Amino acid sequence: MESKRTGILAATFIALAVLFFLFPIFWVIVTSFKTPGDVMSYPPTLFFTPTLENYPAALERQPFLRYLTNSVIVTVSSTAFTLIIGTLAGYSLARFQVRGKRHITFGLMLAKMFPPIILVLPFFVLLSNVGLTNNLFALALTYTSFNLPFITWILWSFFRDLPKGLEEAAMTDGCTRFGAFWRVMLPLARPGIAVAAIFTASISWNEFLFALNLMGPEHATLPVMASNFVTVDGILWGPVTAVGTLLMIPMLVLTFSLQRHLVAGLTGGALK
Amino acid sequence: MGATRRQFSWAERVDRRLPVLLLVPAGALLIATFVYPIIQTGWMSLHDWGVGGASGFVGLDNFVSAVTDSRVQLSFLRTALFIGVALLLQFVIGMALAVAVSRMRRGRGLVTALLVLPMMVTPVVVGLIWRFIFDFNFGILNQALMALGAQQLAFLSDPAWAMPAMILVEVWQWTPFMFLLMLAGITTLPAEPFEAATVDGANFRQQFFLIALPLMRPVIISAIVLRFAGLAKEFDKIYVLTGGGPGSSTEIASLLIHRSAFGEFNFGYSAAIALVLALIVAIICWFAVKAMYSKKGGM
Numbered sequence: 330m331e332s333k334r335t336g337i338l339a340a341t342f343i344a345l346a347v348l349f350f351l352f353p354i355f356w357v358i359v360t361s362f363k364t365p366g367d368v369m370s371y372p373p374t375l376f377f378t379p380t381l382e383n384y385p386a387a388l389e390r391q392p393f394l395r396y397l398t399n400s401v402i403v404t405v406s407s408t409a410f411t412l413i414i415g416t417l418a419g420y421s422l423a424r425f426q427v428r429g430k431r432h433i434t435f436g437l438m439l440a441k442m443f444p445p446i447i448l449v450l451p452f453f454v455l456l457s458n459v460g461l462t463n464n465l466f467a468l469a470l471t472y473t474s475f476n477l478p479f480i481t482w483i484l485w486s487f488f489r490d491l492p493k494g495l496e497e498a499a500m501t502d503g504c505t506r507f508g509a510f511w512r513v514m515l516p517l518a519r520p521g522i523a524v525a526a527i528f529t530a531s532i533s534w535n536e537f538l539f540a541l542n543l544m545g546p547e548h549a550t551l552p553v554m555a556s557n558f559v560t561v562d563g564i565l566w567g568p569v570t571a572v573g574t575l576l577m578i579p580m581l582v583l584t585f586s587l588q589r590h591l592v593a594g595l596t597g598g599a600l601k
Numbered sequence: 602m603g604a605t606r607r608q609f610s611w612a613e614r615v616d617r618r619l620p621v622l623l624l625v626p627a628g629a630l631l632i633a634t635f636v637y638p639i640i641q642t643g644w645m646s647l648h649d650w651g652v653g654g655a656s657g658f659v660g661l662d663n664f665v666s667a668v669t670d671s672r673v674q675l676s677f678l679r680t681a682l683f684i685g686v687a688l689l690l691q692f693v694i695g696m697a698l699a700v701a702v703s704r705m706r707r708g709r710g711l712v713t714a715l716l717v718l719p720m721m722v723t724p725v726v727v728g729l730i731w732r733f734i735f736d737f738n739f740g741i742l743n744q745a746l747m748a749l750g751a752q753q754l755a756f757l758s759d760p761a762w763a764m765p766a767m768i769l770v771e772v773w774q775w776t777p778f779m780f781l782l783m784l785a786g787i788t789t790l791p792a793e794p795f796e797a798a799t800v801d802g803a804n805f806r807q808q809f810f811l812i813a814l815p816l817m818r819p820v821i822i823s824a825i826v827l828r829f830a831g832l833a834k835e836f837d838k839i840y841v842l843t844g845g846g847p848g849s850s851t852e853i854a855s856l857l858i859h860r861s862a863f864g865e866f867n868f869g870y871s872a873a874i875a876l877v878l879a880l881i882v883a884i885i886c887w888f889a890v891k892a893m894y895s896k897k898g899g900m
Contacts, residue, residue, distance in 0.1 A: 350715070507615065542859075555729060572729075576725075
């Protein structure tokens, strides 16, 4: 009896939680297909004739394609930089007796926790002085720097768990150390690299603070574009929800298609 | 013959130094992007520094005014309140959800996949979503209040409601993270102590507080430390939702630093506040990471 009652309680709790965590997303997506009249109607309608008019309206207000291109350039290049540098460092920490290793990994964890707001101003001054504000690769490099500590950490823990014997076998067969790393270890670490790639890509795709302050309007990214919808003359909820939906789609697809990796990465960083 | 030998010895030399060589790119980048900016910030904080650059050395004046400025003090207290309340709520709700979901026989994967969605949404978009929900006229929350015959609430422009609203949004986006970690912690708990406790007649509450919680200590510490760091970084959502307002009722430290630099162009002053924040966060993180390390038994 007791366990049946707690079972019902638990199920109700889970149902309410799912409702709370999903409803806002659902509501924004639904609203993006409403006409302005339906958006403003009271009581709110759940049954309405869907329209696509908010999407072109949203895209006309801002040069969406340019922002999309900027976002893709920054995301792809910072992910590539981070993975290359992070893989090398993670492998080195996992396999060699580097002096001060404990301090290095400790420092990585500290760096991961450092609030980026403290770095914005000096970066702004630095980039202004060398004329690199409005340079997308400079922005990608700043993303690389704050993604790197955690990515190195993740890759270090993946490499550490790979059996050591494989490299030694490769080296007795005439591989150099680097060759053993490149041809044997790298392919084995592919799942870890996938987790790391998802992480850097999503952080770069979502990043707002640096893009807002280091890049001019021509070189801003999608989150900056989305935030622009708020400050202009009142808020038109139709186009705003359309933009929100457009930005959510890649992340929702990513979540569902790569859920296993995501959970592994999120918990791996904390549970290893 | 000579060429191949030279090549070989070159490769050999690279190989011998490989451990350090592999760390060089990461080390160089991290020094360039962490050490340099902190030195630069320190330098700026000692000057009266505006848009045009430094206009005079002022020593520690910026720090003295920052520490004695009631706006700065309030902002730091507000940050502590925001982090403390959000962290507590995320932990309690996340843990409760994890316990409930861990007892599900079917559909655990689906529920987990659905519950993690909020933390995958771009923070700026989270801000937009909740601005819409909180909207005075068209927001679903106020429409629900009207349907119940209650007064509409200006969630984002009433100083009494703005901070609770921020905390609610933060709880919405990041409780799923706590839930994931706690669920992972629960599913890796060994079964034996609980079987023994059941035989001895321990009820659920006793088993949870006396067995599960102590066993999960490492995961709990990690989760709290990681969420603390995340909360200390918060900027995007509040920037979109209230911009620190109304007045300065949601102006947490990151927004204050941003406003004084890019709104008021008081770079030197902003740098001083940033350094004070950096010092506080660094001290807390130092102990936090130490705590994470010690439970892992030295890595």
